Amino acid sequence: MLDSLFSVPSAVIVDYLKMILEILILTVVIYKTLHYLRGARGASVLAGITILLLVLTWLSKQLRLDVLNWLLTGIWGTVGAAVVIIFQPELRRAFAQLGSFSFFKGKRQREVLTEIVNAAANMARRKCGALMVIERRIGLQNLVDDSVKLDIKVNAMILESIFYPNSPLHDGAVIIRDDRIVAARAILPLTRAENISIRLGTRHRASLGISEETDAVTVVVSEETGAISVACRGVLYRDLSPEELANYLEKLVILEQDDADLAETVQMLEEQADRREAPENRGGRSS
Incomplete structure (x- = not known):
């Protein structure tokens, strides 16, 4: 043989x-x-x-x-x-x-996420409500078609201008695809969950709604408290610092971790925060 x-x-x-x-x-x-x-x-x-x-x-x-x-x-x-x-x-x-696709894709993504984080941090300080949707693998073209279409490179100042109070485009969400803002004033589906907190407003409910139907990542800035939140696959994580927001977005957008990995990401970030706070707590007790 x-x-x-x-x-x-x-x-x-x-x-x-x-x-x-x-x-x-x-x-x-x-x-x-x-x-x-x-x-x-x-x-x-x-x-x-x-x-x-x-x-x-x-x-x-x-x-x-x-x-x-x-x-x-x-x-x-x-x-x-x-x-x-x-x-x-x-x-x-x-x-x-x-x-233009190349080995610089990761660098471009980080630049886009940096602009989003800067915009969210600035709007959080001013308590300016915002809702930003980052498209991943599942397309959002049906929402784009029903929104005000744009084609602008992602920039923190542009995002802040869109969500500035009384701006014609501040209602609804912006949709970000790759490194472009492709739509504004997008109307998102609201969550169907019944056990959601009554303190959450329309923006948070819309962020959960779109994350339940697609794999998009949404960033929400509360108009009442200025708190920053992230939603993915029907899970909402609230009261994030800009550094925590950057870590979440890197895991979800650049590394493309999905909902199964999101809990591990949350646990890792919480452990990192505990380790950072531990020396300060020990120092406070010793004094």
Whole structure:
């Protein structure tokens, strides 16, 4: 058996390896394409067109409708051009991101999170209410479509201007995708939880609502107390300092820890805070 195995020509092995490599490349490309277009408005249009063409093609073959079959054959040849037209904005953004995507992604994310933390800290000092939604893997395009669309690089001063009292855009939430503010005055679904504290206002309920339906991370600044909170996967963590907020966002956005890891993150942050406070407490007791 070993003799027959080693007698296989090397060209055949190379062909098998090429076939496996091609399958892997096609799998990755198809998956990444579908993942990227999951929240796009044109995705439902393309799905509808594809289903209609498949049904008509099947009927034409079953009923032997030669003219219709000939027409559909020509239409299938134009699907590629239709995809380019339907997804023109998404493709343009994808190629722009591909050109700028690199090993600096983590650095860009940290810069974005720094701007968000600075804005939250400044608004907390002034007790200026705010609600910021950071998109992760699940797209929020349906909310963007129903909001005031923007395309602004994330900046602390811009965020503070949006949520400034009596500003036309201060109601609702802003949606942040990558390093851009893509929407303002977004109306989020409210939480369906019944055991929520009555002290929590609409912003906190909306932050919990969107975090229950998607994997988005929301940052809330209370208008009454100036307290900073973070919500993810239906869990709300309140009264955070800017340093704690930065740690949460790094874990959830950069390291992409999910709700299963969030409890561990909270415990780790609390232990770090206890260790920082321990020397001060010991010093106070000794004096």
